[in-house]
Amino acid sequence: MAITIETQDEHEAIIPDERFDFESVGPFRSCYESLTTVKNNTVAVDFRNTRYIDSSALGMLINAKTYFSDKGIKVKLINANDQIKKIFSISRFDKKFEIL
Amino acid sequence: MSLNNEPIESLKILVADDSATDRLILETIVSKAGHVPVGASDGKEAVEAYQREAPDLVLLDVLMPNMGGIEAAKIIRELAKEDVVPIIFLTALNDIQSLVECLESGGDDFIPKPYNQTVLGSKIKAFGRLRRMHRTLLQQKEQIEANNLHLIQEQTVAKQVFDKIAHTGCLNLGNIRHYMSPLAVFNGDILVSEMSPNGSMVVMLGDFTGHGLPAAIGSMPLATTFYGMVRKGFSIPDILREINQKLNEILPVGFFCCAICVDINFKERRLKVWNGGLPEGFLYRLKDDEYELLPSKHLPLGVLSNQSFNGDCDTFQLEEGDRMFMWSDGAFEARNDDGEMYGEERLHNILYQNKGQSDIFDKILSNVQQHIGSSEKDDDMSLVEIEMRDVDIVASVDHLNEKRQGSLADWYMNFDLPETSLREFDPLPLLMNIISEVPGLRAHRTPLYTVLAELYTNALEHGVLGLSSQLKSTPDGFAKYYETRADRLQSLTKGKVSFSLEHFADEKGGLLVIRVKDSGEGFDINRKSKEKGLDAGKVVTIEENDDFFGRGLQLISNLSQKLTLFEPGNEVEVQYRWDIEE
Numbered sequence: 001m002a003i004t005i006e007t008q009d010e011h012e013a014i015i016p017d018e019r020f021d022f023e024s025v026g027p028f029r030s031c032y033e034s035l036t037t038v039k040n041n042t043v044a045v046d047f048r049n050t051r052y053i054d055s056s057a058l059g060m061l062i063n064a065k066t067y068f069s070d071k072g073i074k075v076k077l078i079n080a081n082d083q084i085k086k087i088f089s090i091s092r093f094d095k096k097f098e099i100l
Numbered sequence: 101m102s103l104n105n106e107p108i109e110s111l112k113i114l115v116a117d118d119s120a121t122d123r124l125i126l127e128t129i130v131s132k133a134g135h136v137p138v139g140a141s142d143g144k145e146a147v148e149a150y151q152r153e154a155p156d157l158v159l160l161d162v163l164m165p166n167m168g169g170i171e172a173a174k175i176i177r178e179l180a181k182e183d184v185v186p187i188i189f190l191t192a193l194n195d196i197q198s199l200v201e202c203l204e205s206g207g208d209d210f211i212p213k214p215y216n217q218t219v220l221g222s223k224i225k226a227f228g229r230l231r232r233m234h235r236t237l238l239q240q241k242e243q244i245e246a247n248n249l250h251l252i253q254e255q256t257v258a259k260q261v262f263d264k265i266a267h268t269g270c271l272n273l274g275n276i277r278h279y280m281s282p283l284a285v286f287n288g289d290i291l292v293s294e295m296s297p298n299g300s301m302v303v304m305l306g307d308f309t310g311h312g313l314p315a316a317i318g319s320m321p322l323a324t325t326f327y328g329m330v331r332k333g334f335s336i337p338d339i340l341r342e343i344n345q346k347l348n349e350i351l352p353v354g355f356f357c358c359a360i361c362v363d364i365n366f367k368e369r370r371l372k373v374w375n376g377g378l379p380e381g382f383l384y385r386l387k388d389d390e391y392e393l394l395p396s397k398h399l400p401l402g403v404l405s406n407q408s409f410n411g412d413c414d415t416f417q418l419e420e421g422d423r424m425f426m427w428s429d430g431a432f433e434a435r436n437d438d439g440e441m442y443g444e445e446r447l448h449n450i451l452y453q454n455k456g457q458s459d460i461f462d463k464i465l466s467n468v469q470q471h472i473g474s475s476e477k478d479d480d481m482s483l484v485e486i487e488m489r490d491v492d493i494v495a496s497v498d499h500l501n502e503k504r505q506g507s508l509a510d511w512y513m514n515f516d517l518p519e520t521s522l523r524e525f526d527p528l529p530l531l532m533n534i535i536s537e538v539p540g541l542r543a544h545r546t547p548l549y550t551v552l553a554e555l556y557t558n559a560l561e562h563g564v565l566g567l568s569s570q571l572k573s574t575p576d577g578f579a580k581y582y583e584t585r586a587d588r589l590q591s592l593t594k595g596k597v598s599f600s601l602e603h604f605a606d607e608k609g610g611l612l613v614i615r616v617k618d619s620g621e622g623f624d625i626n627r628k629s630k631e632k633g634l635d636a637g638k639v640v641t642i643e644e645n646d647d648f649f650g651r652g653l654q655l656i657s658n659l660s661q662k663l664t665l666f667e668p669g670n671e672v673e674v675q676y677r678w679d680i681e682e
Contacts, residue, residue, distance in 0.1 A: 022557070025582040026582065029575070054553055054554065054557065054652075055554055055651040055654075055655055059572055059651065067575060083550075086547075090654065091654060
């Protein structure tokens with residue numbers, strides 16, 4: 001389960017793998033906790049490679065948001081496919097995150 | 101091989117001479133050379149001996165009582181038919197006219213008397229060689245004839261099998277016209293059509309690369325997959341994806357199938373088109389009296405791996421009287437006697453010059469055939485016209501509803517996972533495989549996967565492993581929760597999750613009822629219900645969004661129609677309703 005970090009034009013991006021589920025809990029957390037500098041004070045979780053997320057993914061995202069908001073850093077969710085967007089909207093994540 | 105070293109083959113040689121002395125001399129020479137002589141004292145005896153002994157070579161004296169050598173030679177020639185039996189005349193004659201007569205009667209050579217042993221030996225050798233060569237040729241010819249016969253028989257059988265598999269489907273409906281030249285079939289063109297259970301007509305025209313058997317062979321998996329899946333109600337993208345994968349797996353590199361696939365729903369008057377590599381189709385719009393083009397937007401079937409394959413279709417709204425034309429490029433490539441191709445331009449000209457006329461199909465056909473003229477070798481054209489009309493369709497849909505009974509419609513299954521399986525085995529792919537066998541449900545795979553995955557997660561984590569969601573309220577607890585999950589799963593000694601799936605089909609679609617029960621203690625539904633202001637009771641139904649039940653249950657209840665929890669909280673039922681026309 002490889003989760004990678006990439007500095008993109010506007011922000012720091014965390015890129016989960018094809019499946020973003022309970023097996024990603026540890027790797028995802030150590031990944032965002034390893035970020036020391038954050039471009040534009042914005043972290044984007046980039047779902048361009050991701051086909052499937054489960055409910056634990058939602059928990060991970062909430063945890064990440066809480067972690068970063070203490071540091072004044074915003075979390076965005078980008079490049080999610082339609083199915084993942086649907087799960088976000090069911091969970092009312094559109095009220096908690098900026099989803100692009 | 102040098103001639104001197106050629107192996108000595110023992111020949112049977114007929115020696116016909118009325119002089120006993122001469123005959124004895126000849127027979128001795130023949131025997132010494134390693135051959136077997138057969139004697140005859142006149143022409144009549146020679147013919148009889150030929151019929152009886154079937155010698156390899158015949159030595160004939162010209163002048164003999166009863167029947168002369170020349171007449172005997174004619175008869176032996178006739179009897180020998182295709183078999184080459186060299187006839188050598190033995191003669192003391194030396195006038196040119198007699199020698200010519202000898203050769204014209206069927207003789208191959210002559211040897212003057214008295215005999216020279218060396219000359220005679222060489223001639224026998226030479227004719228033996230000639231005979232051997234002829235025999236080899238004859239054998240090869242027979243072999244080729246036998247092979248050819250065999251091939252024709254095989255092709256006849258192949259054609260019968262092919263016709264059974266790639267039968268005409270619903271091509272006999274009044275609104276389709278089609279032409280496929282016989283040559284086109286074995287040049288890899290294929291036309292299949294079938295009504296789907298929801299009343300759509302699905303037609304596919306394909307053109308395999310290459311010619312002959314290699315091109316035709318891919319038609320088999322294409323046709324069986326097509327008919328199997330259309331009848332079960334799978335959508336075009338699903339069908340194309342399946343065919344693409346099959347062809348990608350079985351065809352050698354460089355072999356693929358250009359195809360156009362259309363799905364016409366006559367009730368909704370909707371056309372869906374997928375074109376991969378075939379010439380653009382023409383859609384005639386009656387209202388505007390114009391054509392809309394349906395160009396190829398995809399790579400042919402069998403080229404891409406299924407990951408990169410794109411089965412997206414273009415959708416058009418149809419009106420009565422709209423017509424669509426499609427053809428394989430065999431139409432362009434039809435050549436006349438001078439080798440000139442018919443070409444795309446000529447075809448398009450006919451379409452535009454005869455716009456809106458009902459006999460365009462015949463005009464194209466006769467025009468192409470006129471172009472080809474007598475050089476019919478290049479006729480491998482396939483041409484299809486489909487008209488948007490309401491006739492005949494209803495009847496065939498009725499007969500299709502009968503067919504639908506054969507597909508997976510009403511079924512029930514139980515699936516129990518004991519602790520050994522829970523530790524190692526992911527049950528979801530298996531369940532999804534079964535669900536995908538219900539044609540209509542296949543399109544709902546993604547939400548169903550989420551529903552099943554969340555149900556299983558809850559049953560396993562909260563039920564079997566006894567993990568509490570409370571743990572997840574802090575980031576550290578969240579991590580701890582999943583660590584504990586892994587630990588407890590590895591050391592699990594007792595536990596069970598049971599799935600029960602039940603499916604009911606009706607004319608509009610179907611209902612899938614999923615029940616998941618775990619071996620855990622459950623939880624206090626009543627307490628949770630009270631906190632949320634729900635009526636306390638044995639059964640709690642969640643139909644609204646409900647933050648309280650955790651994100652998993654929230655997802656499930658939103659993706660399905662009904663979610664019910666059963667006392668003591670270790671059993672859940674989800675109802676998932678689906679409709680044929682999404």
